[in-house]
Amino acid sequence: MSNLVSFTDKGLYCEKGNFYIDPWKPVDKAIITHAHGDHARFGSKNYLCHTFTKPILRLRLGENNYQTLQWNEPVFINGIKVSLHPAGHIIGSSQVRIECNGEVWVVSGDYKTEDDGLSGKFEPLICNTFITESTFGLPIYKWKPQQLIYDNIINWISKNKENGKTSLLLAYSLGKAQRVLQAIKETAQTIYAHGAVFNMQQMLIDNGWKLTTVERITPDTPKELLKGTVVVAPPSADGTPWMKKFHPYSVGICSGWMQVRGNIRRRNADAGFALSDHADWDGLLQTIKATEAERLFVTHGFQSAFSRYCNEENIAISAEVKTQYGSEDEEANSEQSEPIKETEV
Amino acid sequence: MIDLANNTDNIPTDQQFSGLELFAKLVSELSASTKTNDKLQSLVDYFAIAPDSDKVWVIAIFSGRRPRRAVNSRLMRDWCTEITNYPSWLFDECYHTVGDLSETLALLLPETKNENQINKNLSHYLETFISIEKQDESIRKKFIIDSWNQMSRDERFVFNKLITGSFRIGVSQKTIVNALAKTVDLSASVIAHRISGNWDPVTTTFDDLLTESASVSDFSKPYPFYLAYALEETPEMLGDPCEWQAEWKWDGIRGQLIKRNNELFVWSRGEELMTDKFPEYFILKDLLPDGVVIDGEIIPVVDGKPLPFSVLQTRIGRKNIGKKQLLDAPICFFAYDLLEYNMEDMRNLPLQERRKILEEIVLPIKNKSIQISEIINFNSWEKLGEIRTHSREMNSEGIMLKRKNSDYKVGRKRGDWWKWKIDPLTIDCVMVYAQKGSGRRSNLYTDYTFAVKDGDQLVTFTKAYSGLTDKEFAQVDNFVKRNSIEKFGPVRTVKPELVFEIAFEGIAASNRHKSGVALRFPRMSRWRKDKTVDEINTIEDLKAMLKMYGK
Numbered sequence: 001m002s003n004l005v006s007f008t009d010k011g012l013y014c015e016k017g018n019f020y021i022d023p024w025k026p027v028d029k030a031i032i033t034h035a036h037g038d039h040a041r042f043g044s045k046n047y048l049c050h051t052f053t054k055p056i057l058r059l060r061l062g063e064n065n066y067q068t069l070q071w072n073e074p075v076f077i078n079g080i081k082v083s084l085h086p087a088g089h090i091i092g093s094s095q096v097r098i099e100c101n102g103e104v105w106v107v108s109g110d111y112k113t114e115d116d117g118l119s120g121k122f123e124p125l126i127c128n129t130f131i132t133e134s135t136f137g138l139p140i141y142k143w144k145p146q147q148l149i150y151d152n153i154i155n156w157i158s159k160n161k162e163n164g165k166t167s168l169l170l171a172y173s174l175g176k177a178q179r180v181l182q183a184i185k186e187t188a189q190t191i192y193a194h195g196a197v198f199n200m201q202q203m204l205i206d207n208g209w210k211l212t213t214v215e216r217i218t219p220d221t222p223k224e225l226l227k228g229t230v231v232v233a234p235p236s237a238d239g240t241p242w243m244k245k246f247h248p249y250s251v252g253i254c255s256g257w258m259q260v261r262g263n264i265r266r267r268n269a270d271a272g273f274a275l276s277d278h279a280d281w282d283g284l285l286q287t288i289k290a291t292e293a294e295r296l297f298v299t300h301g302f303q304s305a306f307s308r309y310c311n312e313e314n315i316a317i318s319a320e321v322k323t324q325y326g327s328e329d330e331e332a333n334s335e336q337s338e339p340i341k342e343t344e345v
Numbered sequence: 346m347i348d349l350a351n352n353t354d355n356i357p358t359d360q361q362f363s364g365l366e367l368f369a370k371l372v373s374e375l376s377a378s379t380k381t382n383d384k385l386q387s388l389v390d391y392f393a394i395a396p397d398s399d400k401v402w403v404i405a406i407f408s409g410r411r412p413r414r415a416v417n418s419r420l421m422r423d424w425c426t427e428i429t430n431y432p433s434w435l436f437d438e439c440y441h442t443v444g445d446l447s448e449t450l451a452l453l454l455p456e457t458k459n460e461n462q463i464n465k466n467l468s469h470y471l472e473t474f475i476s477i478e479k480q481d482e483s484i485r486k487k488f489i490i491d492s493w494n495q496m497s498r499d500e501r502f503v504f505n506k507l508i509t510g511s512f513r514i515g516v517s518q519k520t521i522v523n524a525l526a527k528t529v530d531l532s533a534s535v536i537a538h539r540i541s542g543n544w545d546p547v548t549t550t551f552d553d554l555l556t557e558s559a560s561v562s563d564f565s566k567p568y569p570f571y572l573a574y575a576l577e578e579t580p581e582m583l584g585d586p587c588e589w590q591a592e593w594k595w596d597g598i599r600g601q602l603i604k605r606n607n608e609l610f611v612w613s614r615g616e617e618l619m620t621d622k623f624p625e626y627f628i629l630k631d632l633l634p635d636g637v638v639i640d641g642e643i644i645p646v647v648d649g650k651p652l653p654f655s656v657l658q659t660r661i662g663r664k665n666i667g668k669k670q671l672l673d674a675p676i677c678f679f680a681y682d683l684l685e686y687n688m689e690d691m692r693n694l695p696l697q698e699r700r701k702i703l704e705e706i707v708l709p710i711k712n713k714s715i716q717i718s719e720i721i722n723f724n725s726w727e728k729l730g731e732i733r734t735h736s737r738e739m740n741s742e743g744i745m746l747k748r749k750n751s752d753y754k755v756g757r758k759r760g761d762w763w764k765w766k767i768d769p770l771t772i773d774c775v776m777v778y779a780q781k782g783s784g785r786r787s788n789l790y791t792d793y794t795f796a797v798k799d800g801d802q803l804v805t806f807t808k809a810y811s812g813l814t815d816k817e818f819a820q821v822d823n824f825v826k827r828n829s830i831e832k833f834g835p836v837r838t839v840k841p842e843l844v845f846e847i848a849f850e851g852i853a854a855s856n857r858h859k860s861g862v863a864l865r866f867p868r869m870s871r872w873r874k875d876k877t878v879d880e881i882n883t884i885e886d887l888k889a890m891l892k893m894y895g896k
Contacts, residue, residue, distance in 0.1 A: 139431060140439045140452040259452070260443050261376060261502075262787025266815070268379060305438045312432065 004080075004098055004105045005131065007297075007321050012107060012131070014098055017080035019048075021096050021107050024324040031082065033109025034093035035060060035174060038325050048075075050084050052092030055207045056174065059199070071120065086120030087111040089277050090175030091204065097125055105129045106291065110325075112276065113283035114146055116179050118209075124290035130316070131297040132288060135278040135326065136256055137306030143256070143280045149273050150183040156252055156271050157187045161228050166249040170269075173197045173234045175277050176254055178204065178211060180232060185212035187230055192217050194233035194242070217245070238267070256280075288315055300326035364464030367395060368403070369499040372506075376514040384516060388524035397551035398468035404554070405546035407521045411507070415474040416485050418446050418509050424490060425450050441835040444783030447505030454501060457494045470504060472547060513784060518617050529555045537565070537618060564605040567612040568638060568684045568692065569755045573745065573762035580726045580746060580765060590696060590749050591721040591729055593741040594764055595679055596654045597644030598661070602626065602678055602715075604633045605688070611643070619643075624666060625676045625714045632710050636688035639680050639703065640753075641718065646677035649716075651740045653851065653865055679718045680707045684753060692753035699753070736767045737851060737894050743767045769848035770890060773873055773881045775841045777803060779825040782810065790825040790837065791818050793869075795847060797860070799884040806860035806887060809847055812869035821872075841878050846871040852891050860884060862891050 006013050011023030019029040026043030033039050035049075035056035042061055049057060051068040058066070069075060071094065074083040084094035089110040096107040104127040111133065115121040143149075157167045169184075171177040173196040181191065181201065193201065193214035201214050215221075217231065226246055237243065238251065253269045256276030264272035279287060288296060288310065296316035298307040303320035310318040362370055374387040392400055405411070426436050431453065443449040470492065477485050489508075493501055506512055518537070525540075526533040539554060583589060599614040609630040611620045620626075623643065633639075645652040645660075656674045660666060683691050683703040691699050700720075707717045721744065723729040733744050743766035751761035774795040782791035792810050796803035813821065821843065829837035848870035855863035 138439050138442060139429070139435065140443055140449065142452075257788075260787050261448060262444050262783070262785050265376060265785040266787070266789070270377060302438070302442075305435060309432075309435060 004100055004103060004129070005107065007323070011323070014080060016100055017077045017082065017098070019077055019082075020044075022109065022325070029077070031096055032057065033087065033096060033107065034090055036090070036110070039109060048082075050092040050094045053094070054092075055203060056092065056200075059203050085123050085125055088113060088115065088119045088122030090119050091178065091209070093119055095123075095125060097127070103128050105131070106293075107131045108133055108287075110135070110278055111287070112279050113287060114143070116146065116277075118178055118182065119175075119277075122287075124287050127291050127293050129295040129297070130288060130291045130293035131299060131321070132284065133278065133325070134284065134298045134301030134303045134306040136276065136280050137284055137298070137302035139281045141256060141259055141276075141280045142282055143259075143274060143276060146183075146275065149275045153180070153184060153252065153254070153273055153275075154187055156250075156273075157184065157230055160250045163250075164228055164248065166226055166228060166246040167230045168243065168246055168249045168251045169230065169232045169254060170235045170238055170251065171197075171232055171254040172277075173200045176275070177201065177232055177234070179277070180254055180275070181212050181214065184230060190215050190229065192221070192226060192229055192231045194231070194237050196234045196237075197232050221245075285315065297321045299323045364399075364466045365470060365496070365500050365504065366464045367391065368399065368467045369497075369503045371403075372503050372512060372514065373499060375516055376512075381520060384520055385524050385527075388516070388521065389527045392524060392528040396466055396468075399466050401546050401549060401551050401554060402468050402471050404521060404525070404540055406507070406512070407516050408518050408540055410546060411511070412471055412475050413478060415478050415508055416489060420482070420486070421450060421489065421505065421508070422446070424486060425453055428490070428493075429453050429455070437834070441781050442788045444781060444787035447509055448502055450505050451498050451501040454493055456498065458497045458500075459495075462495050464500075471507060474508065475547065525555065531555060564608055565603060565610040565612075565618065567601045567603060567610075568640075568690075568753075570599060570601070570614050570640065571754045571762060572757040573747075573764045574757060574759050576746065576763040576765040580729065580763075583726075583746065583763070586723060586726055586729070588749055590700070590747045591723060591732075592681070592718050592745045592747070593721065593736070593739055594743045594745045594766065595642040595644050595651055595718070596740070596742045597642040597651070597657055597679070600641060600643040600678070601684070602629065602633075602637075602639045602641065602680075603685075604630060604635055604637050607635060609633075613643070619661075622661060622663075622666065623676050624671070626678060628712060629678075629710075629714055632712055632715075634687075634706065636685065637706065638683070638685035639678070639707075640682040640684055642679040642681065644677060644679055645674040646713075646716075647675065651677075651679075653740060675713065677713060678715045680715060681718050682753060695750040695752065696747055697749045733765065733767060740851075742850070769850055769870070770852065770894065771846050771848045771870060772797065772886065772890070773844060773846050773876060774806070775803065775878045775881050776821075776839055776843045776845060777805060777841050779821075779829070779837045779839050780835050786818070789818060790822045793821075793845075795845065796841065797882050797884050797887055803841055804860050804884050806858060806862055806884075807847060807849075807864045807867045809845075809867045809869050812848075813872065817872055844873040844876040844878060844881055845869045846873055852887075852894050854891060860887060862887055 004014060006015060010020060010025040010027055012021040019031055020027045021031045022033055022039040023030050023044065024041055029046045030044040032047055032049040032053060035053050040057055040061065046065045047057060048067045051070060054066050054068050069084050071084055071086055074081050081099040083097045085097055087093040087095045087109050089112055093109060095109060095111065098105045106125045106127040108131060111122055113122050160167045169180060171180045177197045177200065185191065191214050193216060195216060198214055198216040201211055205211050205213065223245055231246060250270040252271040252273060253267055254273045254275045256274055256278055257263045258272030259274040293316055296310055296318040298318060298320045300323055307318040307320040310316050371387055371391045375384050378384050422436060426433055439453060440446060440449045443452065473488060477488055492504060496504060522533050522537045525536045536555065601612045603610040609620060609626065610618060611623055611626055613619050645656045652674060660670050660674050680703055683699045685691055686702055704717060707715055721732060723732060729744065736743050743764060746763045746765055748761040774797050776793045777796045778794035779790040780792040782789055792808065794805050794808050796805045824843060825837055825839050828840040847867050849864040849867040851865035853863050854861060
């Protein structure tokens with residue numbers, strides 16, 4: 001079997017089409033699965049992404065040569081048929097389907113199988129070769145239905161309110177924050193947000209997304225106003241002096257890593273909610289089976305274990321691939337968080 | 346006791362919880378909170394609504410009275426892979442990522458609990474563990490698997506923990522005692538006394554344990570310890586050496602020996618009653634006068650010479666002290682100070698007067714279980730500095746300096762007492778293996794093995810787990826994830842690139858390690874980002890240290 005996509009030091013490369021997918025070094029032509037920093041990097045000449053992704057890229061990478069596609073809208077690049085399909089990870093996130101002479105490869109980017117109502121419903125695509133992420137590729141990661149987790153978050157907020165505490169929810173500003181905000185919008189009249197969350201939310205609203213509005217916290221926001229309210233902030237705000245303003249508060253972290261107690265304790269959180277934007281163990285396996293792929297490449301996450309399991313269970317002929325993904329996405333790397341865009345907010 | 350019927354307005358949502366679920370909730374709260382007051386409140390809430398039999402077990406568990414293992418962890422692991430059909434290597438991968446066996450099991454087993462399942466009490470499970478301990482494996486297996494099937498993930502976690510080990514959630518005996526003091530009408534010191542010693546949670550009721558009527562005066566009550574600050578400068582700043590008493594600083598457990606009302610009590614600095622742990626001291630009940638409290642060090646001694654702390658460690662974790670421990674690590678009490686004499690508080694007397702009486706009490710005893718902490722004679726700070734360089738040979742951590750006319754203060758205070766510790770030994774080396782940690786270091790590479798140069802080879806000589814900040818650990822973890830060579834199993838071989846300075850307190854010859862040495866209390870004192878692997882120390886350097894400081 002030929003290799004429609006090869007793994008180079010710049011990233012995933014389609015030689016026949018002369019384009020890269022989520023390259024980590026500047027290239028001429030880059031197809032971007034989604035706007036998280038480890039998949040969408042600076043410096044390429046041309047970017048191709050989903051229509052929903054473009055405004056986010058513009059916010060994060062500035063003005064560039066962006067071309068957009070809708071889902072299921074094929075284009076030909078140097079004779080290679082390329083199309084984007086919902087990946088369910090965050091707004092605009094897409095799988096990249098590549099077809100040449102009847103052979104189909106799919107690059108998953110990051111994905112989740114549960115429909116969060118914002119990111120589009122994930123569709124498994126029939127293909128010969130599937131390149132999958134494996135952020136949560138161990139069977140200890142099995143998510144509860146999101147509604148159950150939302151209920152837990154809402155209960156936690158009302159318990160904090162009873163105790164006169166501010167609920168400080170930490171959620172990655174792109175993706176998790178929008179999801180959490182939609183789920184908790186009824187819990188308070190005004191929901192407050194860190195500048196990074198506010199900027200993202202406002203930009204999406206400006207681009208026509210019907211999202212709940214949030215109030216930006218500024219140095220002038222009176223402390224008394226924040227008492228017992230709900231504040232959403234990126235994980236990088238945790239432990240910074242910015243948090244002093246909310247005293248007394250309780251910290252809840254929304255991340256798949258919160259599945260394991262040790263992580264909650266290490267982060268010194270008062271509560272951990274295992275709410276993830278990535279597929280869990282069952283989600284990964286079901287997806288791979290649904291693609292009917294005979295060959296599998298496993299990228300960032302628990303790639304060794306996941307790949308070995310797929311081989312041993314005859315799910316697909318599997319190999320692991322080292323990429324540079326998972327370094328900047330807070331959830332893809334449990335110990336790193338997004339850089340704060342504004343230090344003083 | 347709180348009367349639930351009159352109190353329904355204030356009952357929080359906890360009311361819907363019962364049995365093991367209520368206990369699981371308690372454990373979740375205790376492990377999530379970092380503040381002692383929150384932990385205290387969680388316990389108080391628990392004691393307010395839990396059935397009496399469960400309360401007794403909670404007291405027992407958190408004071409080290411867990412029943413013996415009904416099944417070993419190997420079997421639990423096997424039953425889990427049997428139920429889930431996961432290969433055992435995958436179970437291991439999960440275990441090393443989670444860093445806790447009970448939690449790994451709880452996460453891997455399928456969710457089968459039916460919503461309306463009625464919870465059995467904590468005492469039911471613990472008492473069943475005891476009753477099936479000697480039974481056939483098939484009976485134990487059936488009980489464990491049936492129980493798993495009836496439990497939620499959180500309940501399974503605590504259930505597994507009850508079988509396999511300690512909770513490690515930062516609940517000291519003192520916190521339990523304080524929570525009980527808010528639940529029953531007894532003072533904390535009386536409760537501490539009541540829940541210590543030998544009692545069996547199966548046959549003891551909550552009322553037996555904590556009835557309010559019996560008014561026992563608390564003869565066990567210790568005094569708060571006086572603690573010294575580290576001397577950061579040279580002792581010349583302390584003035585005239587004649588005003589100071591110098592002793593070796595011993596590396597054991599600081600303790601108080603109390604004899605009152607013809608009973609003997611031993612307290613640790615953590616205010617844990619440890620009388621039963623040290624049978625060597627029992628004889629002192631007959632040898633000490635009544636109404637005496639002595640401050641000192643609990644330390645293993647052979648032929649008058651103290652042994653390293655690691656020897657003591659092998660004993661203190663044990664519930665039952667066997668003949669072997671008594672033989673290998675016989676415990677002595679090094680008497681430092683006299684706090685009570687003839688039932689009278691002596692703490693306001695000057696140290697030299699307290700010392701005089703202390704010597705009068707201790708010197709005539711002539712028993713291996715107690716000796717006086719020797720005073721070091723010196724007439725100049727220079728001379729004392731010279732003596733201090735021999736600390737390592739004595740198995741001492743340095744020198745204690747106490748002002749001769751000082752009273753015995755409460756807690757850590759500056760001015761009259763100082764510890765003048767010796768500097769640790771250090772060596773520069775490179776990290777070669779990394780392993781994931783456990784508990785709050787779950788899924789993080791935090792346990793490292795280090796090597797020094799041996800010609801153009803590297804030879805490993807120690808492991809270390811501590812000394813870095815959380816941020817540095819995260820950076821090293823990132824490095825390991827990106828620069829590891831082997832893929833399976835818990836240990837990663839790492840590109841030898843990161844150089845660390847390891848500090849340690851002592852070095853001894855060892856044939857268990859390839860390098861031929863074993864270090865005492867090694868930790869990472871600095872991450873030498875300024876050094877490359879070519880600049881690290883060599884095996885010859887280590888051997889030279891062994892020759893100089895090893896015994």
